[in-house]
Amino acid sequence: MNIAYITAGAAGMYCGTCMQDNSLATALIESGHEVSLLPTYTPTRTDEKNVADEHIFFGALNVYLQQKGFFRHSRFLDGLLDNRTLLRWVGKMAGKASTDAADLGALTLSMLEGEKGHQARELDKLVDFLEEVVQPDVVHLSFTLFAGFARRIQERLKIPVVCALQGEDLFFEDLVEPFKTQVEKEVRERCAEIEAFTAPCVYYADFMAERYGIPRDRVHITRLSIDSDELIASSKIKPPHEDSLVIGYLARQCPEKGLHHLVEAFELLAPKYPADRLTLRIAGFLGPKDEAYVEKLKQRVRDRGLDAQVDWVGEVDRQGKIDFLNSLDVFSVPTVYHEPKGRFVPEALACGVPVVLPHHGAFPEWIEHTDGGLLFEPESPSALAEALDQLLQQPKRRHALAEAGQAAIRDHFHPAKMAQETVSVYHQVIGT
Numbered sequence: 001m002n003i004a005y006i007t008a009g010a011a012g013m014y015c016g017t018c019m020q021d022n023s024l025a026t027a028l029i030e031s032g033h034e035v036s037l038l039p040t041y042t043p044t045r046t047d048e049k050n051v052a053d054e055h056i057f058f059g060a061l062n063v064y065l066q067q068k069g070f071f072r073h074s075r076f077l078d079g080l081l082d083n084r085t086l087l088r089w090v091g092k093m094a095g096k097a098s099t100d101a102a103d104l105g106a107l108t109l110s111m112l113e114g115e116k117g118h119q120a121r122e123l124d125k126l127v128d129f130l131e132e133v134v135q136p137d138v139v140h141l142s143f144t145l146f147a148g149f150a151r152r153i154q155e156r157l158k159i160p161v162v163c164a165l166q167g168e169d170l171f172f173e174d175l176v177e178p179f180k181t182q183v184e185k186e187v188r189e190r191c192a193e194i195e196a197f198t199a200p201c202v203y204y205a206d207f208m209a210e211r212y213g214i215p216r217d218r219v220h221i222t223r224l225s226i227d228s229d230e231l232i233a234s235s236k237i238k239p240p241h242e243d244s245l246v247i248g249y250l251a252r253q254c255p256e257k258g259l260h261h262l263v264e265a266f267e268l269l270a271p272k273y274p275a276d277r278l279t280l281r282i283a284g285f286l287g288p289k290d291e292a293y294v295e296k297l298k299q300r301v302r303d304r305g306l307d308a309q310v311d312w313v314g315e316v317d318r319q320g321k322i323d324f325l326n327s328l329d330v331f332s333v334p335t336v337y338h339e340p341k342g343r344f345v346p347e348a349l350a351c352g353v354p355v356v357l358p359h360h361g362a363f364p365e366w367i368e369h370t371d372g373g374l375l376f377e378p379e380s381p382s383a384l385a386e387a388l389d390q391l392l393q394q395p396k397r398r399h400a401l402a403e404a405g406q407a408a409i410r411d412h413f414h415p416a417k418m419a420q421e422t423v424s425v426y427h428q429v430i431g432t
Contacts, residue, residue: 001033001034001137001138001423001426001430002033002034002134002135002136002137002138003028003033003034003035003036003136003137003138003139003140003426004035004036004038004130004134004136004138004139004140005021005024005025005028005035005036005037005038005139005140005142006038006040006057006126006139006140006141006142006146006149007021007022007025007037007038007039007040007044007052007142008039008040008041008044008142008143008145008146009039009040009041009042009043009044009045009056010042010044010045014045014046014047014285014315015044015045016167016341016343016344017142017143017166017167017341018044018045018046019046019047019048019343020166020200020224020341020343021037021044021142021164022037022044022046022048022050022051022052023048023225023226023227023415023418024415024418024419024422025037025051025052026048026049026051026227026415027225027227027415027416027418027419028419028422028423029051030415030416030419031416031419031420031423033419033423035051036053036134036136037051037052037053038052038053038055038057038126038129038134039052039053039055039056039057040056040057040058040146041056041058041059042056042059043056047317047318047321048227048318055129057122057125057126057129058111058119058122058123058126059122104175104179105175105176105179105180105182105183106179108145108171108172108175108179108183109179109182109183109186111145111146111148112145112147112148112183112186112187112190113148113186114147114148114149114150114151114152114190115148115151115152117148123148123149123152124152126149127149127152127153127156127157130153130156130157131156131157136157136159137159137426137430138159138160138161138162138426138429138430139153139157139159139160139161139162140161140162140163140164140198140422140426141161141162141163141164141194142164142166143163143164143165143166143167143168144163144165144168144187144190144191144208144212145168145171146163147163147187147190147191147193147194148186148190149161150163150190150193150194151190151193154193159430160195160196160429160430161193161194161195162194162195162196162197162198162425162426162429163191163194163196163197163198164197164198164199165197165198165199165200165204165205165208165219165340166200166340166341167204167339167340167341169207169208169211170256170337172184172187184212187212188212188213191212191213191214192213192214194218195218195429196218196219196220196425196428196429197214197218197219197220198219198220198221198222198422198425199219199220199221199222199340200221200222200223200224200340200341200362201221201223201224201340201341201361201362201365202221202365203338203340203361203362203364203365204340204361204362205219205220205221207338207340220421220424220425220428221421222418222421222422222425223413223417223418223421224341224342224343224346224362224413224418225346225413225414225415225417225418226343226346226347226350226409226413226414226415227414227415228346228347228350228409228410228413228414230322231322231325231347231350231351232350232351232352232406232409232410234322234326234351235325235326235350235351235352235406236326236352237352237399237402237403237406238329238352238398238399238402239399240395240396240398240399243277244276244277244278244279245273245277245278245279245329245330245392246278246279246280246281246327246328246329246330247262247266247269247278247279247280247281247328247329247330247331247332247388247392248280248281248282248283248324248325248327248328248330248331248332248348248353249262249280249281249282249283249284249331249332249333250283250284250316250321250324250325250331250333250344250347250348251284251333251344252284252285252286252287252290253282253284253285253286253290253293253294254287254290254293255290255293255336256335256336256337257284257333257334257335257336258333258334258335258336258358258379259282259294259297260293260297261334261336261379261380261381261384262280262282262332262333262334262381262384263280263297263300263301263310264381264385265334265381265382265384265385265388266280266306266309266310266385267300267304267306267381268381268382268385269385269388269389269392270304270306270309272389273392275308275309278309278392279309279310279311280309280310280311281310281311281313281324281327281328282310282311282312282313283313283314283315283316283320283321283324284314284315284316285315286314286315294312298310298312321347322351325347325348325351325353326351326352328348328351328353329353329391329392329398330353330354330355330356330388330391330392330398331344331348331353331354331355331356331373332355332356332357332384332388333357334356334357334358334376334378334379334384335358335360335361336378336379337361338360338361339360339361339362339363340361340362341362342357342361342362342363342366345357345362345363345366345370345372346366346370346409346413348405349370349372349373349402349405349406349408349409350406350409350410351406352402352403352405352406353402353405354372354373354374354391354398354401354402354405355367355372355373355374355405356373356374356375356376356384356387356388356391357373357374357375357376358375358376358377358378358379358384359375359376359377359378360378363375369408369412369413370404370405370408370409370413371401371404371405371408372401372402372404372405372406372408372409373401373405374387374390374391374401375387
């Protein structure tokens with residue numbers, strides 16, 4: 001089967017959606033399918049082999065300038081504006097620049113309007129490439145932000161369009177009025193034109209179907225999976241002893257991921273343990289807009305005399321991630337929002353680290369299917385501290401959860417299965 005998968009760059013950071021799209025594309029290729037993973041906005045960044053195409057569609061500069069009224073009908077500077085090196089630089093600068101909320105809402109609406117939006121010329125460039133070069137049997141969109149592409153693709157190529165559901169509701173929720181309402185209306189209209197949707201868990205399939213009026217039988221579960229072989233091979237499940245204990249966090253350092261709740265929980269736990277026995281290690285991307293947030297957390301840690309027990313690791317590459325996870329006894333990312341994916345969960349479990357997660361979003365399903373950790377009452381640092389303390393105080397239980405979780409990821413959450421589930425959706429919409 002010939003598949004075109006349209007993904008999005010994330011301004012130079014490691015992004016769970018980018019990495020998941022790359023994992024799926026890789027698994028589909030390894031299953032014998034022809035796949036074109038087509039990036040938009042900026043180049044994608046992953047910590048595994050990147051299989052994305054060299055072309056960049058809807059280049060960030062072109063999208064912005066056309067929104068402002070420049071070059072909407074001319075391709076004169078496209079080669080320069082879509083240059084990969086320039087777009088990488090733009091991605092880095094984008095994180096440092098303040099974005100007007102009204103501009104963001106207007107741009108989101110315009111992208112969803114597709115052939116009627118200000119970026120219609122960019123859409124035609126993408127569809128030209130699909131028609132003349134890729135010639136796919138099916139097109140898979142990375143999220144509903146791209147739902148505006150479907151109508152033009154279907155008109156020109158006469159093929160079905162599938163759309164992934166991957167957490168975009170959080171972005172839509174943050175838009176300001178009147179754009180928030182207008183975007184909601186446009187998403188509903190455009191989603192009605194898409195043949196099928198994929199979702200990483202039952203929770204998110206139900207949630208998005210209800211929110212956007214999508215018939216539930218058009219949303220198919222293709223569970224998030226990772227290439228765990230390297231992680232498992234390098235793992236060192238700690239034996240059930242009670243030496244020094246390490247709690248870990250690996251995700252974007254921001255309020256949405258609940259890092260402040262973990263810091264507060266650590267403050268509650270610290271007095272129960274000798275200072276040389278308990279450590280909190282924090283890793284992950286830190287964007288410019290969240291630097292003040294993290295600095296306040298660091299100051300809070302210093303004010304409470306815990307600075308020596310908190311290790312701020314920063315962003316890690318693939319090997320750094322493996323080393324980091326292998327240094328932990330327990331893992332937690334206590335998100336505030338209802339996480340639809342949680343890629344960090346199977347990564348931690350693959351490395352033999354039990355997890356402690358809030359009881360919402362995809363997390364209850366992860367625990368149900370892996371037996372690899374505990375759930376706690378969301379947005380409650382005291383409940384988080386209690387759950388962490390349970391595992392820290394029970395080394396045999398910690399070890400059993402680690403073994404169960406790792407086995408579940410190895411046996412049931414591998415990319416080949418994810419690819420098989422996704423191809424089954426393609427066959428349904430193609431009618432083969």
